[in-house]
Amino acid sequence: MGRGAAVTMTSTASTSARGATATPSTMFETFEPKTQSARYERARVWGLDCADVLRWRQWEPGGTYVRTVVLKNVSTKAIKVKYKLPATKYFEMEFPEVIKLSPGMSVPVDVTFRPIKREQYDDFVEFKVAGCGSFRVKVQAPLPVLSLALPKTCDLGYGAVNELMRKDFAFSNDGDVPLEYEWRLDLPFTFEPKTGHLNPGETAKVRCEFTPIDATCAVAAAACVVTPAHDFHDGGVTCSFTVDVRAIGKYPFIRLAEKDLDFGLVLVGKTAEKTVRLLNQSQVAVTTSCFRDEKEHDGVFRCGPCGKPPRVLLRESYDTVRVQFTPSMPGTFSNETFTFTTPGGKRDAVLRVTGTAIGPTASLTATTLQFGSVVSGTSVKRVFDVQNHSDVPLFWQMDSDKTGTWRLDVDRGAVPPREKQRVLVTFAPVEPANYHRRILVLVRDAAPLALDVVGTCYDNTRRPAPMHLSHVESYRAMCAASLLSPGQPPARRDRAPFEEELVAARAASAPAAETFGSFFAPDPFCAVELDTHEVDFGACSRLRVAEAKTVTVTNRAAAKVTVFWGGASSLPP
Secondary structure, X not given: OOEEEEEXXXXXXXXXXXXXXXXXXXXXXXXXXXXXXXXXXXXXXOOEEOOOEEEOOOOOOOOOEEEEEEEEEOOOOOEEEEEEOOOOOOEEOOOOOOEEEOOOOEEEEEEEEOOOOOOOEEEEEEEEEOOOEEEEEEEEEOOOOOOOEOOXXXXXXXXXXXXXXXEEXXXXXOOOOOEEEEEEOOOOOEEEOOEEEEOOOOEEEEEEEEOOOOOOEEEEEEEEEEEEOOOOOOOOOOEEEEEEEEEEEEOOOEEEOOOEEEXXXXXXXXXXXEEEEEEEOOOOOEEEEEEEOOOOOOOOEEEOOOOOOOEEEOOOEEEEEEEEEOOOOOOOEXXXXXXXXXXXXXXXEEEEEEXXXXXXXEEEOOOEEEEEEEEOOOOEEEEEEEEEOOOXXXXXXXXXXXXXXXEEOOOEEEEOOOOEXXXXXXEOOOOOEEEEXXXXXXXXXXXXXXXXXXXXXXXXXXXXXXOXXXXXXXXXXXXXXXXXXXXXOOOOOOOOOOHHHHHHHHHHHOOHHHHHHOOXXXXXXXXXXXXXOOOOOOOOOOOOOOOOOOOOEEEXXXXXXXXXXXXXXXXXX
């Protein structure tokens, strides 16, 4: 029944002398014929279609079971069919009669099976087609089969030491009876669930778990003992099916691409971020954890995985670790270590991070404001700017009130990055005298700045000599050199301070520590001091006069000193 096809092909040029000339040749290729079933041939030749086998399953002795074979005319002419009863008495059919089938019609034929004991039954029903011949349809009642379909091996592959390995596989009941199963396996392998029930055709899953304790290869045989739910033949049976279980433990190895991470100088109020790679150079996936030494850290560094649940790092891969530095105190150097560990690793990966905190850079456009001589009751105005040279907002505040002899239109503020803010200072004296004050500009997270304001007030009756900042510096230099005591006026016989003494006096007032210290401690070169700088009257009633408070003014100088309360003029600021 095979068919052949003639194919003409042209051979390619050969590199040898014998094959130098290409000549056409003919090759016959034989195609294998299609295998046709008896049912297909019967329907094609005789025009009658029906099943080849009737099979009974899950039967019990003493029962009655009926199966039907359907005869269908698939030809274009009428067919006459007659069947012959099976030879054994266990298969029964109605009395055979001639069956006439028109084209396209079908008729069912019932076969009754009545077993009397547990054994296999085999027979056939013979059908005769008028004018064509006969054919047989097998009738079978095999014994129930106890069978379990499961893989031969369960290979867990490579796993890290001290880490749990898991693998699920499925098995099914491909037999004919329900069964109970139980897995029996020695440690260190475990199966879950160990027991269960399977009906015919059902599938179940089991999980195999293994935790290697060292770098070794573990092999075991898992036995699945199955027991039928009932005796499917005389005496019953219990079978065992095995699966080979394998696993290999390996030591993990992780390392950091960089062991030291330096953030350099970082402004307070900003957050710097860097990344480092955590490499897994082993052949197994590992679980990594990160922790820090709680005794050494001050909370300025933050590592992404630190304090979070362990993460899985696949084999021969890497994880990007984000580290952030948020300084809180300018002028401090921070150093911390983060340790990355694995449950079964021999060595830990240690990351050392460092960084230095710096404050914003600020300056004043003028450190001295000279107001000159001013008539009592009038005012003179000067301006200066608070400049921010940093990339973060600058918050500042002055230790002076908005009212008084030295008036400020604004005494605090926030300067945006790389910007400046203007401040207006008004000198409005009332009492004729020489005036000097050092106004401190306090900057958050930075050293304070100092502004010296100097002016002279006079009227028609009194006119003091004009005073400049150089006079204040000379006085402080003479006090520092012990040429004068605080509050003592210089005499003509007293020598003037040398230039180096003036330079030293200016240098002494320049450091930020000296400037900041003057905010808390009184000026040692001032002859007059107050016992308090604030007077709090508490809650007062508008129906009676509040209780009086006393402020003590002390003269620490050896000479008489005239003092007065500085007030504000009636002029608007």
